[in-house]
Amino acid sequence: MEKLTADDAFELGNQFRDAAIALRDWRIDNRGSLSRSQWDELDEREITLLNTASSLYTGAIGLILRDSQASLARLQSSVENAKSTIKHIAKFKQALDLASALVLFAGAVTSGNAAGIPAAIVALEDAASAIVNSAGSESS
Amino acid sequence: MARILRTTGITGRTRLLLSVLFLAIGASGCASFKEVTAFASLSGNAAGYQALTRDYVGALERRKQYQPPKFHGELEALTMRREAQRSSLDVLQQTVADYMQGLGSLASGEIRTFDRSLKDLSASLNEATLLDRNEKQAVGALSTLLARSVTALYRQHEMKKLIRDGNQPLQEVMKATRKIIKSGIIPDLRVESAMAGRYYDNFMLAPDNPVEPVAIALGKEAKAEALGRIESRIQGAQRYDAVLEKIAAGHQYLYDNRDMLGNDELGRQFKQHISELRAAYRNLLDVAR
Numbered sequence: 001m002e003k004l005t006a007d008d009a010f011e012l013g014n015q016f017r018d019a020a021i022a023l024r025d026w027r028i029d030n031r032g033s034l035s036r037s038q039w040d041e042l043d044e045r046e047i048t049l050l051n052t053a054s055s056l057y058t059g060a061i062g063l064i065l066r067d068s069q070a071s072l073a074r075l076q077s078s079v080e081n082a083k084s085t086i087k088h089i090a091k092f093k094q095a096l097d098l099a100s101a102l103v104l105f106a107g108a109v110t111s112g113n114a115a116g117i118p119a120a121i122v123a124l125e126d127a128a129s130a131i132v133n134s135a136g137s138e139s140s
Numbered sequence: 141m142a143r144i145l146r147t148t149g150i151t152g153r154t155r156l157l158l159s160v161l162f163l164a165i166g167a168s169g170c171a172s173f174k175e176v177t178a179f180a181s182l183s184g185n186a187a188g189y190q191a192l193t194r195d196y197v198g199a200l201e202r203r204k205q206y207q208p209p210k211f212h213g214e215l216e217a218l219t220m221r222r223e224a225q226r227s228s229l230d231v232l233q234q235t236v237a238d239y240m241q242g243l244g245s246l247a248s249g250e251i252r253t254f255d256r257s258l259k260d261l262s263a264s265l266n267e268a269t270l271l272d273r274n275e276k277q278a279v280g281a282l283s284t285l286l287a288r289s290v291t292a293l294y295r296q297h298e299m300k301k302l303i304r305d306g307n308q309p310l311q312e313v314m315k316a317t318r319k320i321i322k323s324g325i326i327p328d329l330r331v332e333s334a335m336a337g338r339y340y341d342n343f344m345l346a347p348d349n350p351v352e353p354v355a356i357a358l359g360k361e362a363k364a365e366a367l368g369r370i371e372s373r374i375q376g377a378q379r380y381d382a383v384l385e386k387i388a389a390g391h392q393y394l395y396d397n398r399d400m401l402g403n404d405e406l407g408r409q410f411k412q413h414i415s416e417l418r419a420a421y422r423n424l425l426d427v428a429r
Contacts, residue, residue: 010323017331024338028345036347046338047207050331051214054200057331058221061324064316065228071312075235078306082242082298 009060020049173247180244206339307395379424386417
């Protein structure tokens with residue numbers, strides 16, 4: 001016989017639970033004709049059925065947890081990537097701060113500070129290249 | 141853009157370089173991810189419902205009071221099996237919450253931190269005595285725009301990648317969690333309800349028990365209270381399942397429309413998903429309190 005699947009176990013659990021409830025209904029409907037010991041004996045059978053249902057649900061949940069490990073690992077890997085990306089943004093911002101500072105330099109250049117012009121342009125080119133390269137390598 | 145550059149007096153290679161950079165990033169320059177931020181933040185909070193695991197593992201201990209001592213050993217063994225599942229169940233919830241936190245961080249992009257550095261830039265500009273007032277304003281505006289645009293482009297790209305790679309495992313994890321709730325935890329709580337019901341019925345209806353009206357009334361009251369507590373747990377699980385359904389649907393929508401991230405139209409359409417998730421979460425909080 002093949003092993004129970006999670007769905008089989010859930011369904012069996014439901015059946016045991018419903019059987020226990022049906023037995024209880026019968027026991028109450030027929031209580032006038034039952035002795036105390038018969039009543040107690042049936043009650044214990046019901047308890048056993050209900051506990052068995054719980055045991056089956058526990059087993060089925062274990063099967064689902066086991067089967068979901070691969071998806072869970074992939075999702076955790078995505079989370080790790082997101083965290084690493086966020087760290088990268090912090091570095092990226094430093095590059096942007098540099099670019100912003102260079103625009104400020106460009107402003108200074110327009111004010112007639114001729115000595116600073118070549119250095120400002122080279123620095124701005126470097127900063128822009130770093131940004132473009134960074135975006136390019138991320139999209140590849 | 142050209143006007144800003146002209147105003148600042150930036151010319152030649154610098155101007156060309158800036159123009160090209162702006163053209164490259166212009167498409168996403170004004171992108172807003174506030175709906176994604178809201179969805180991720182709400183999902184991150186709603187995904188963690190610790191009562192679910194706590195109730196599931198603690199169920200057998202609660203049921204001892206409804207069963208003769210001869211069954212207690214069996215209940216303790218079952219508790220141990222559930223204890224072994226506790227961390228896996230918690231990880232399912234925590235991973236979804238972590239994922240949403242990551243998505244939310246990308247969407248929000250820590251703009252406040254960045255704007256602080258731009259404020260420093262403004263301060264530096266004010267100290268740049270060689271620039272006149274208009275030039276300072278233009279250079280400041282240009283820097284802010286540049287910085288925000290490039291950050292938005294980068295965030296948009298990373299969000300797309302995260303949503304694309306994360307959707308399938310996220311949907312599978314959500315599906316597994318929802319199955320555990322709907323097919324395992326809720327039916328198990330119905331077992332608890334049957335167990336408690338029979339305990340109080342025995343107390344009131346067992347053969348040879350003397351008919352004591354006061355005792356019967358107390359028994360009915362205690363039964364209603366016990367069943368009410370279990371019903372609250374069932375409702376909590378059902379409403380948590382509804383929350384997960386909304387999170388899964390919202391993320392699927394983002395995945396299906398990931399190429400429109402940052403687009404205002406997507407933001408408007410996505411608001412409906414956020415509203416539904418918020419309503420489901422509010423319902424959960426109503427029973428979780």
